Amino acid sequence: MAENNKKPAGPEVVETTDHRVSCDGGGGALGHPKVYMEMAQDDSVQCKYCDRVFVLKK
Numbered sequence: 066m067a068e069n070n071k072k073p074a075g076p077e078v079v080e081t082t083d084h085r086v087s088c089d090g091g092g093g094a095l096g097h098p099k100v101y102m103e104m105a106q107d108d109s110v111q112c113k114y115c116d117r118v119f120v121l122k123k
Contacts, residue, residue: 076111076116076117076118077116077117077118078117078118078119078120079117079119079120080119080120080121080122081119081120081122085101085102085104086102086110086119087101088100090112090114090117091115096115097115098114100112100113102119104119104121108123109121
């Protein structure tokens with residue numbers, strides 16, 4: 066039996082120029098409710114539903 070040594074992929078990272086972002090999980094009806102997140106003084110924010118990370122483009 067062959068072993069699968071692949072590590073699971075990390076969360077998707079999306080670069081943005083805005084401090085306020087929205088996420089619906091992508092995939093249309095297969096996504097999640099649309100949520101809006103504010104980075105405030107941080108350089109990133111993570112979606113609580115799908116773990117997608119939004120990073121402020123420098």
